[in-house]
Amino acid sequence: MRISVQGIGPFGCFGAGAGDLEALLTGTRVVPPEIDKIERDGNIFELPWFKARTSKLEAFIPRKKLRRIDRFSTMALLGAHLAIADAGVGPEDLENTGIIVATGYGASGTTFSFLDSFLNKGDRLSVPTHFSNSVHNAAAAHITVLLGIKGPCLTVSQFDLSVASALFTAVSWLQEERVTSVLVGGVDEYNPVVGYATAGLNAESPDPSTIAGEGGCFFLLSREDTNNGAGYGYLxxxxxxxxxxxxxxxxxxxxxxxxxxxxxxxxxxxxxxxxxxxxxxxxxxxxxxxxxxxxxxxxxxxxxxxxxxxxxxxxxxxxxxxxxxxxxxxxxxxxxxxxxxxxxxxxxxxxxxxx
Amino acid sequence: MNKTAKKTVITGMGCLSAAGATLAGNMVSLFSKVRNLGPSKRFTTDHVHRFPVFEVPGQVDETVDKAGTELTRTTRLALAAAREAVDQSGLTREDLSSKRIGVCMGTSTGCSLNSIQFYDDLRSRRSPGLSPVRRYLNSNPAACIAKRYGLNGPVQTVVNACSSGTDALGIGASWIQQGLCDIVIAGGTDELSRVTYNGFISLMITDHEPSRPFDVTRNGLNLGEGAGIMVLESQEHALAGGRVPLGSILGYGMSCDGHHLVAPHPKGLGLKKAIDHAVTFSKVPREEIMFVNAHGTGTRDNDRVESMVLADLLPGVPFGSTKGCTGHTLGAAGALEAAFTVACLNEHRMPPSTGFTEKESEMPASPVSTTLAFKGNVAISQSLAFGGNNSVLVLEGKGE
Structure with missing residues (x-):
């Protein structure tokens, strides 16, 4: 059995979609990094980072429906929609589809918002929506709700091996015929805490020129016997x-x-x-x-x-x-x-x- | 399941919770309805009620890794349970180094950078040191178990909220069935923290009294902590190595509701689908299922939906919840409960559902309230989770 990559949904500083990523890779689009100023021990360090652009999500989901969805889930939703659109399928074609989201750090920005809520006002005033959106699988859940997917749904977190680990199980699901396709992708967000940690760890590493960033890419993978062609190639x-x-x-x-x-x-x-x-x-x-x-x-x-x-x-x-x-x-x-x-x-x- | 799939057997189990420091210790507590709960000894808050928790006493696996960096409590819990499971399996040092051994672990909090002190210092411009960050980066549960035993197979940490432990076991079983690994160490682990404590209280699903799953007076869950681990391998591989199976994972079903971030589907559609898939994969006739270890958190919605679905799909099959003795251990829960289920199958009895005393008239089915003996060898363990995840394992005991 062969597994084909039917569609891809990249998103990041370059924009969103295969065309935007290609423009970055060919050099027709040049994106300068943002600069975050990190204070540590009274000194200010400049940390360059690439900010993801997510405005294209509104082409798929009305802004009204996105009001309570945080940045982490917004990026994941964008990648998922881009991948299925790129594959030329609609939500109605995803009945026997699984979801796997890979992330190194999860919804860290919302986690810190939740900590803010009780550090600022006391434990009794912890904000429940921050808590429920801070769990790592919140992004996958939003994808299933907004795309109406009812298949298996998984989120994995293995730092730099997250994407490989997610693909490992995606292939397993397809091989055991648990599903006919898997919408699998990686997503991570930048926030000032990640920036502080990155700047600190960089100072200890031999090369302090790291550029931080955020974004990711989703893929629609299918068993060859159940799809309409090879798409981008085979996994x-x-x-x-x-x-x-x-x-x-x-x-x-x-x-x-x-x-x-x-x-x-x-x-x-x-x-x-x-x-x-x-x-x-x-x-x-x-x-x-x-x-x-x-x-x-x-x-x-x-x-x-x-x-x-x-x-x-x-x-x-x-x-x-x-x-x-x-x-x-x-x-x-x-x-x-x-x-x-x-x-x-x-x-x-x-x-x-x-x- | 494809036709060439191998049967996944269990050759080691380890458990750690407030109910006991070993699987055997936990089983004693379950059957004697011991409830070791009280206010947390590790953190304080300003809530009016001191919501009780099921805390594992004392330090756990005092391990410090090679770089001298402490590991998180979540990972230390996992290492302690892994030691019991690996020791029971009888795997030798040579097995561990020469076989392709994967690790698949579930957790809810174990992959979050949520050190309160670090974050508070940072936002207060006190320039905190990076020790909490290093501890976080060094404490991925699956990676730590692989590192501890010098393993060379795939690693995966599942973060599917409260179904993580069940999913990690199901995924580990899939890796064995397809020949992707010789052995998989799989399970779940989670520690209690002020973050989850505040989170569940803010959602108003925490009881300030001992929880009462499926009872008419139920009013929420009590949080707990712990870890459950299984050593999984193919039947052929275990027997070739002289290891006696303690049980098997016959089927795994997983389905999401696609309905709501924190509430289960009111008709339990996702859970029904997951049970159907798991039973179909297992090829076990439904009449052979002796009991169901339900998720049974003690929250109004969860217990109502589970009762309804079980009455519909598995009418007459006894069920119960063990969370009255362990608390809700989040990412560890499914793995702990799967191990309890296999141990019950091997003892041919299931424990009373601690906390349950009175049936709710509108719920179509109720849990067992006394120890129940049976003769069969197959049972189900199921978990529901934030995000609408529903995960189900069909488990088999070692038989006669």
Missing amino acids: TEVDMVAQDKAPRPSNTHPVIVGSQGYGGCHGKDYGVDDSDLSHDSFLCYDSLYGKFPAAAAIDLGAACLCLKNRHLFPPPQGTGMDKSTISAVLKGIHCLSPGNDTLWGAVTLASKYLL
Whole structure:
């Protein structure tokens, strides 16, 4: 059984949708980061971060219905709607569909709003809507309610492995025929607390040039026997593996690695050999959209666009890559996300043109 | 389920809650209706009522990780329960290092950066240190168990609110059935905190007296904390390793209401679908189901919907809630209760539903109020959750 990527719904600083992500990757759209000023021990640090743009959600859901939905869920709803629209299906086609949301930090902004409510006014005046929207699975719940989905619904949180972990179970659900399609995606939001932690942790790391961010990407995955075509390509491998077992780049299978937002690829820090780093087909895009756990989903969205277009986008750090050579023999793409410990997320997509 | 799926057996179980420090200890409390609840000893608030909680006494698994960073209490609870489960399974150090072993853990609070002191210091411009952030980043429940045992398989922390533990077991079973792992350590864990305490009180679904699931006077839940863990593997793999199955996960159903963020569907449509799926996957005739371990929180809505659905889909099948003895342990609840269910199957008896004394006339079914003996070998454990999640496991005991 093969699993095809029917539609993608990327969102982030670049805007929303496949076209906006493609514009960022081709360089026709340039997005400067916001600057957050972080105060620590009397000093002010400037932290660049990429802010997601979510206004397109109103094309799918009336603003009135979004009044009580927080930023985290707003972004997830946007990604979910974009993915199904991109796949050319409507909510009525999602009867046997599962939902999986991956997030590193969850609805952290609303969690802090809930803490504010009782720190400011006392425990007795804790705000219930902040609490109910702060649970990690609130975004998935809003998606099911607003899209009328009644299938299995899951939220997973595994920091930088969240997206790979979610895809692992998505594939499992499709293989065991629990569902015929899965709407799966990653989402994370930026807020000043995340900024403070990021700035502090950066100060301890060798490279303080991290650009934070928010956003994500959703995918509509389907079993090939139940859909109308290959979409962007096929999802052929999803796993979490030790660093030394991670797939290596080749001319037929380039690697998109989550450098975690650094200006250049620092794969060596995560166990990638120098020979891999100098390889023409070692790609890294997330300095364009930021460091956050769900950025791994945007990497995967970028891979989908590469496969669909039979064309690799030039990475912003520049490797002297000969795109025409690689594009001619492109059979698939490995997407790697380094985790906190020894495991890496490893997702492989195959071209629909060659299978 | 596809035709090549392998049977998932349970070769180890570990439990920790206010009802006991081990699975056996919990079972004693359930059958003797012991309720270790009272005001929290770990945090204070300014609520008029001191809502009682089911708190695990003392420190839990005093572990400090290799970097010297403390782990969260949620993860320490998980490690303590995992130790009991892994020890019972008899897995050797060589098994742990050579097999492909995944970890799938459920939690509700264990993935939230919600250190109150850190946040209060930050918003008050007191420039807090990053220890709470590091503790949070180092305490992912699934990753910590994998790290503790040096495992090399997939890791997944399920954050599906109150059904997380049930879902983690069901997903772990799926990984085994499809041959994605040799072994999966799965379960759920959650600690009590001032955050969830305030949250549930703000929703007005917390009782300031001991909870009374399914009782006419029920007025809400009591929060608890704990962890439940199972070691799962295929039947062939367990037997080849000389490990005796304690039971099996025969079916897993999961369905969402798509109705409301915090209220169950009034007709329980999602729960019905989840039960149907779980029973269909299990291929067990409904007449073989001996009892149902219900979610049974003690809230007005949850218990009414569960009673209605069980009367409709499984008429006459006894059911009960164990939350009267453990409190609602959120992400741990489903895993604890699945372990209780398997232990009950192996003892051929189910405990009385602690807290229940009087039937509500409008509820079509009531829980058991005394210990019930039976001869069969299959039961259901089910969980409902915020977000409209409904998750159901069909479980089998070890048999004769």
